[in-house]
Amino acid sequence: xxxxxxxxxxxxxxxxxxxxxxxxxxxxxxxxxxxxxxxxxxxxxxxxxxxxxxxxxxxxxxxxxxxxxxxxxxxxxxxxxxxxxxxxxxxxxxxxxxxxxxxxxxxxxxxxxxxxxxxxxxxxxxxxxxxxxxxxxxxxxxxxxxxxxxxxxxxxxxxxxxxxxxxxxxxxxxxxxxxxxxxxxxxxxxxxxxxxxxxxxxxxxxxxxxxxxxxxxxxxxxxxxxxxxxxxxxxxxxxxxxxxxxxxxxxxxx
Amino acid sequence: xxxxxxxxxxxxxxxxxxxxxxxxxxxxxxxxxxxxxxxxxxxxxxxxxxxxxxxxxxxxxxxxxxxxxxxxxxxxxxxxxxxxxxxxxxxxxxxxxxxxxxxxxxxxxxxxxxxxxxxxxxxxxxxxxxxxxxxxxxxxxxxxxxxxxxxxxxxxxxxxxxxxxxxxxxxxxxxxxxxxxxxxxxxxxxxxxxxxxxxxxxxxxxxxxxxxxxxxxxxxxxxxxxxxxxxxxxxxxxxxxxxxxxxxxxxxxxxxxxxxxxxxxxxxxxxxxxxxxxxxxxxxxxxx
Numbered sequence: 001x002x003x004x005x006x007x008x009x010x011x012x013x014x015x016x017x018x019x020x021x022x023x024x025x026x027x028x029x030x031x032x033x034x035x036x037x038x039x040x041x042x043x044x045x046x047x048x049x050x051x052x053x054x055x056x057x058x059x060x061x062x063x064x065x066x067x068x069x070x071x072x073x074x075x076x077x078x079x080x081x082x083x084x085x086x087x088x089x090x091x092x093x094x095x096x097x098x099x100x101x102x103x104x105x106x107x108x109x110x111x112x113x114x115x116x117x118x119x120x121x122x123x124x125x126x127x128x129x130x131x132x133x134x135x136x137x138x139x140x141x142x143x144x145x146x147x148x149x150x151x152x153x154x155x156x157x158x159x160x161x162x163x164x165x166x167x168x169x170x171x172x173x174x175x176x177x178x179x180x181x182x183x184x185x186x187x188x189x190x191x192x193x194x195x196x197x198x199x200x201x202x203x204x205x206x207x208x209x210x211x212x213x214x215x216x217x218x219x220x221x222x223x224x225x226x227x228x229x230x231x232x233x234x235x236x237x238x239x240x241x242x243x244x245x246x247x248x249x250x251x252x253x254x
Numbered sequence: 255x256x257x258x259x260x261x262x263x264x265x266x267x268x269x270x271x272x273x274x275x276x277x278x279x280x281x282x283x284x285x286x287x288x289x290x291x292x293x294x295x296x297x298x299x300x301x302x303x304x305x306x307x308x309x310x311x312x313x314x315x316x317x318x319x320x321x322x323x324x325x326x327x328x329x330x331x332x333x334x335x336x337x338x339x340x341x342x343x344x345x346x347x348x349x350x351x352x353x354x355x356x357x358x359x360x361x362x363x364x365x366x367x368x369x370x371x372x373x374x375x376x377x378x379x380x381x382x383x384x385x386x387x388x389x390x391x392x393x394x395x396x397x398x399x400x401x402x403x404x405x406x407x408x409x410x411x412x413x414x415x416x417x418x419x420x421x422x423x424x425x426x427x428x429x430x431x432x433x434x435x436x437x438x439x440x441x442x443x444x445x446x447x448x449x450x451x452x453x454x455x456x457x458x459x460x461x462x463x464x465x466x467x468x469x470x471x472x473x474x475x476x477x478x479x480x481x482x483x484x485x486x487x488x489x490x491x492x493x494x495x496x497x498x499x500x501x502x503x504x505x506x507x508x509x510x511x512x513x514x515x516x517x518x519x520x521x522x523x524x525x526x527x528x529x530x531x532x533x534x535x536x537x538x539x540x541x542x
Contacts, residue, residue, distance in 0.1 A: 156336050
């Protein structure tokens, strides 16, 4: 990573914050209408311990939900990628499941597993984020050109060997593409649970307490903290992608 | 045809096959009959969609025919065997591997007694033979189409297969690259002990590379005509334009014309069509 790759995004963030500040200042908005970036450091300072503990709660539950989504999504994707029958059977179910707004599922889950806050939150994060993974893996596997399979099959390779040597690595770029989408979705899931069915944990709960106490800078500070966590997790996925599917990135043509 | 059919390495007898489709069975092969001697080079030509690729899958053991038999060394082919190498029109190199790692792939599957160093040496020597020395650690995306096809040929040969199946490997290349690769095939043939089956649409290619050209009829395919290319046949590009070569090409072109006219009307017709200009070097199907 060179200086340009670091400086350009940092400059962009600073420009964004400057424009935000300018917008609030030019309109003369009070901070209960819209907080400005200069309101945020005091909010973070006042509640920094809460931000640390609740940010951690949000982060670990999101990551666990995401890992669950990866495991289940890849498994479903493999099943649908290898069997036409199961693909035809599962697709409408999955699409229907995905179409249900998860905000409506939150109270149901909260009633179903009363008191299991961590479990509930992870469940919603998982439910909202496994779909793109399942779809991309199944498409990656089902669009594998038959010649790839034939090259190994003609040598007497087993189905598992073909999967390990060809299907799996060939699907990795699609998988990581979906994982980038799933990361942000999982955050939405976690926060949905934390806000719609608050139980005093996570940044969602902090946001909710900001709302009930009319602490508007706190609410905006939570949004920024969430954005920060989202960016961190996203770039973790990007780093993993570089390691495991870096070959898919074409060298720049001189 | 030199040698007797009993010595055939590949022996395909009266093979029939139909694909099951939504509109009922679609017959693709209806009486395919051909044999290739050990060390031979057979080209199979015929109208598009006549079942040539089905033929390669049968020989590779990737599928079983509805009727008839495919034998290698007199043994019926029932499943894939490691003694086959394949190259397709699409080089299907694995993008996440270097060229060297791509060529080494079959040796990871096929049981081999070679040490890692020996495998490496084998792959590198093939790569240098096809002119890819210095590209061992490049990715396929960094190579031209012709170079990828060269690498694909190395991969097909690295485990020293008895049978090399070539399914239109030069079809997507430009004319000059194609002619380069024809020459390369002759060099490979001189070095490696394979028996080859080449599927192609290019009659000049079939004449240039093969010692036997089999013309298939339109779908469903039968063996319509077999042309034996004499051993002093064209082996340099210039020799494709001698009167003898021109006569053989004319014969093949005639046969293709007949095959295309018969398309769709053949059905279960099993009668052998033997017409066209009979040059001295051509014979009718061998089992008559």
